[in-house]
Amino acid sequence: xxxxxxxxxxxxxxxxxxxxxxxxxxxxxxxxxxxxxxxxxxxxxxxxxxxxxxxxxxxxxxxxxxxxxxxxxxxxxxxxxxxxxxxxxxxxxxxxxxxxxxxxxxxxxxxxxxxxxxxxxxxxxxxxxxxxxxxxxxxxxxxxxxxxxxxxxxxxxxxxxxxxxxxxxxxxxxxxxxxxxxxxxxxxxxxxxxxxxxxxxxxxxxxxxxxxxxxxxxxxxxxxxxxxxxxxxxxxxxxxxxxxxxxxxxxxxxxxxxxxxxxxxxxxxxxxxx
Amino acid sequence: xxxxxxxxxxxxxxxxxxxxxxxxxxxxxxxxxxxxxxxxxxxxxxxxxxxxxxxxxxxxxxxxxxxxxxxxxxxxxxxxxxxxxxxxxxxxxxxxxxxxxxxxxxxxxxxxxxxxxxxxxxxxxxxxxxxxxxxxxxxxxxxxxxxxxxxxxxxxxxxxxxxxxxxxxxxxxxxxxxxxxxxxxxxxxxxxxxxxxxxxxxxxxxxxxxxxxxxxxxxxxxxxxxxxxxxxxxxxxxxxxxxxxxxxxxxxxxxxxxxxxxxxxxxxxxxxxxxxxxxxxxxxxxxxxxxxxxxxxxxxx
Numbered sequence: 397x398x399x400x401x402x403x404x405x406x407x408x409x410x411x412x413x414x415x416x417x418x419x420x421x422x423x424x425x426x427x428x429x430x431x432x433x434x435x436x437x438x439x440x441x442x443x444x445x446x447x448x449x450x451x452x453x454x455x456x457x458x459x460x461x462x463x464x465x466x467x468x469x470x471x472x473x474x475x476x477x478x479x480x481x482x483x484x485x486x487x488x489x490x491x492x493x494x495x496x497x498x499x500x501x502x503x504x505x506x507x508x509x510x511x512x513x514x515x516x517x518x519x520x521x522x523x524x525x526x527x528x529x530x531x532x533x534x535x536x537x538x539x540x541x542x543x544x545x546x547x548x549x550x551x552x553x554x555x556x557x558x559x560x561x562x563x564x565x566x567x568x569x570x571x572x573x574x575x576x577x578x579x580x581x582x583x584x585x586x587x588x589x590x591x592x593x594x595x596x597x598x599x600x601x602x603x604x605x606x607x608x609x610x611x612x613x614x615x616x617x618x619x620x621x622x623x624x625x626x627x628x629x630x631x632x633x634x635x636x637x638x639x640x641x642x643x644x645x646x647x648x649x650x651x652x653x654x655x656x657x658x659x660x661x662x663x664x665x666x667x668x669x670x
Numbered sequence: 671x672x673x674x675x676x677x678x679x680x681x682x683x684x685x686x687x688x689x690x691x692x693x694x695x696x697x698x699x700x701x702x703x704x705x706x707x708x709x710x711x712x713x714x715x716x717x718x719x720x721x722x723x724x725x726x727x728x729x730x731x732x733x734x735x736x737x738x739x740x741x742x743x744x745x746x747x748x749x750x751x752x753x754x755x756x757x758x759x760x761x762x763x764x765x766x767x768x769x770x771x772x773x774x775x776x777x778x779x780x781x782x783x784x785x786x787x788x789x790x791x792x793x794x795x796x797x798x799x800x801x802x803x804x805x806x807x808x809x810x811x812x813x814x815x816x817x818x819x820x821x822x823x824x825x826x827x828x829x830x831x832x833x834x835x836x837x838x839x840x841x842x843x844x845x846x847x848x849x850x851x852x853x854x855x856x857x858x859x860x861x862x863x864x865x866x867x868x869x870x871x872x873x874x875x876x877x878x879x880x881x882x883x884x885x886x887x888x889x890x891x892x893x894x895x896x897x898x899x900x901x902x903x904x905x906x907x908x909x910x911x912x913x914x915x916x917x918x919x920x921x922x923x924x925x926x927x928x929x930x931x932x933x934x935x936x937x938x939x940x941x942x943x944x945x946x947x948x949x950x951x952x953x954x955x956x957x958x959x960x961x962x963x964x965x966x967x968x969x970x971x
Contacts, residue, residue, distance in 0.1 A: 486758060493744075494721045494723060
């Protein structure tokens with residue numbers, strides 16, 4: 397396993413474009429996180445301090461940071477898609493197999509790298525959230541800190557699921573740009589399916605089924621936290637109450653898709669003449 | 671003799687096209703094999719199948735004693751097919767390091783092999799700056815990294831200039847001299863003739879011949895003759911059972927032998943019959959002539 401990750405990391409790290417994208421995908425969410433946590437003085441007119449809104453309180457901070465950090469997953473998605481596209485355009489996939497890498501090992505080396513980066517991103521976001529929380533949060537008792545820490549797990553699963561989807565599209569289409577385009581097509585397709593079902597029954601059933609589709613199920617892992625912030629400001633407005641928790645079945649759906657995408661990528665490579 | 675590769679009734683179909691048809695042959699240790707055939711005769715497809723990149727339609731193949739999986743066997747094989755495929759943004763050294771990681775070979779081999787192909791002073795330049803000849807040499811270095819038991823080369827001199835062709839050929843000869851088994855696919859007959867001891871001839875995916883190069887055609891050679899008494903000579907040759915076919919081109923008569931006969935014996939016979947030869951050469955068909963005869967006869971049949 398170490399050998400396979402090591403192999404893939406060399407391919408990525410020596411490529412300038414993917415190195416820059418990896419930097420960006422790590423540094424950008426942190427910059428945003430840190431910028432938002434400091435007090436910004438707008439030329440003496442007013443000071444903006446997001447910490448004052450209570451968004452850096454435990455346990456809500458876990459929810460907020462993982463939700464916004466997940467928006468930056470697109471940078472690494474480009475890396476994932478291009479690490480497949482490059483293998484095809486340089487024909488190095490063929491050479492790798494001739495040199496004695498099995499088709500299974502080839503897919504696994506990509507998948508392990510995805511898990512590795514998702515884990516690294518999760519650990520870093522976890523640490524950053526923990527320290528910012530310790531600094532700003534009004535409550536720092538251990539029991540409150542670890543409450544809702546499952547958002548970190550959701551974040552990890554969400555990244556793995558999304559990158560596995562990218563891996564599959566990369567293998568399917570062999571071209572990075574097409575694969576990214578397909579992500580957009582899939583997004584539209586999920587809304588079309590939703591529209592179709594809503595037309596034939598109702599929006600409730602529509603959403604229920606859409607929750608099983610790949611992109612929506614990944615998105616649903618961490619619900620948007622804005623409404624929750626509003627909720628915490630107006631506790632008596634019961635009509636805006638919603639279910640924002642991470643559910644085990646949501647994780648199971650995404651893990652199911654992940655397994656399917658990795659398996660399909662392997663099947664595709666196995667059947668294909670290079 | 672140790673068997674390295676056995677192929678049994680291998681068939682590959684691309685839709686309606688049959689690229690390889692019921693192909694069987696065996697490769698033994700220590701010989702230099704050529705796979706010969708025009709473009710599109712199924713050479714690369716056959717190599718692709720045994721190298722795990724093309725799926726077979728039917729048939730079997732097994733590496734070594736047949737107890738190793740294909741990808742493990744490939745770690746004991748060195749192969750380059752068609753163009754050299756490397757990561758353009760990596761240096762030669764880094765590219766070979768990657769191959770070492772795949773094959774499980776120590777990094778110390780890298781410099782040793784780069785020296786063999788004469789690239790050690792350019793090892794830190796990125797692959798995309800290399801000329802085609804250098805790329806091909808790097809590919810050979812990469813194939814040699816694991817000290818393979820068999821080296822597979824597919825059209826290694828394709829697209830190279832004469833100097834590059836010469837470099838690659840002398841490299842191959844040096845490697846063969848060290849006892850490495852080589853399988854060389856080529857459509858260039860003189861290339862195969864110069865390096866190979868055994869040959870498999872393919873046409874449209876079918877095997878026409880496999881065996882030693884010098885036994886490819888059951889032939890005793892031919893005489894090239896010139897004489898002032900041309901008509902008498904022709905009459906004599908036609909009446910003699912030892913000759914099968916006689917070809918006349920201007921002054922030059924080519925007489926093909928049915929049975930072994932030394933030139934001296936023939937000269938003596940001519941002398942006894944009162945025919946004086948002004949030109950007598952005994953020759954064997956070159957691989958090119960043999961190849962054309964082989965493909966022609968099969969085409970007629």
